[in-house]
Amino acid sequence: MDPRLHDDCITLIRSPDLVLISNTPKGRGVFAARDIPGSTVLDVCPVLVLSAEENEDHIKKTSLYHYTYNWPLPVTDCNNRNTITIETRQAVIFGLGSLFNHSSRHQNVGWQRDLDQLLITYRTLRDIKAGEELCISYGDRLTFDDVGTASGDDDSSGASDRSADGNGLDNLARIQPDL
Numbered sequence: 277m278d279p280r281l282h283d284d285c286i287t288l289i290r291s292p293d294l295v296l297i298s299n300t301p302k303g304r305g306v307f308a309a310r311d312i313p314g315s316t317v318l319d320v321c322p323v324l325v326l327s328a329e330e331n332e333d334h335i336k337k338t339s340l341y342h343y344t345y346n347w348p349l350p351v352t353d354c355n356n357r358n359t360i361t362i363e364t365r366q367a368v369i370f371g372l373g374s375l376f377n378h379s380s381r382h383q384n385v386g387w388q389r390d391l392d393q394l395l396i397t398y399r400t401l402r403d404i405k406a407g408e409e410l411c412i413s414y415g416d417r418l419t420f421d422d423v424g425t426a427s428g429d430d431d432s433s434g435a436s437d438r439s440a441d442g443n444g445l446d447n448l449a450r451i452q453p454d455l
């Protein structure tokens with residue numbers, strides 16, 4: 277039977293035009309091997325949402341701590357079952373989502389959570405030239421020194437890619453501890 281006929285079938289997409297480069301100033305990074313048009317889906321990544329205990333007792337003590345994303349989880353109040361609150365959990369992202377580096381002003385990739393299907397979709401925010409690094413925003417509270425800032429790449433005189441903000445993508449990456 278064709279698995280695509282299942283109601284709960286999720287189509288996974290990964291752009292073939294990406295390469296992983298080691299030993300950049302940011303560690304490994306994802307780069308464009310060819311020109312890529314704006315709004316191209318680069319990767320659809322399944323996520324694993326962690327319990328608060330798993331995060332506190334285990335993940336925080338490992339290098340995986342630097343790879344997890346905030347994940348808003350709707351939780352039903354056990355006293356009043358009509359009340360749903362949002363808890364911020366941490367999630368492990370399977371796929372390239374864990375390997376995009378951060379840029380404060382020149383992010384060219386946006387991402388969007390699918391809370392129901394436990395997925396994140398990454399898309400280009402503009403046309404990308406071959407050889408460009410593909411970067412997301414991790415938000416304002418970084419746990420490392422931003423080499424873009426140190427090198428002047430991210431100063432405000434540079435051409436900002438923020439024009440793509442407001443395109444409906446959740447472009448505010450929140451990698452812990454930026455809760």
Ligand SMILES: C[S@@+](CC[C@H](N)C(=O)[O-])C[C@H]1O[C@@H](n2cnc3c(N)ncnc32)[C@H](O)[C@@H]1O
Pocket residue numbers: 301302303304305342343374375376377378379420421422423424
């Ligand atoms: C989610 S990982 C990204 C992949 C990582 N570069 C690797 O080699 O596995 C996040 C880590 O990448 C590095 N990183 C990402 N963006 C950076 C930046 N703008 N400046 C310096 N380091 C960065 C930091 O070490 C950060 O903790």
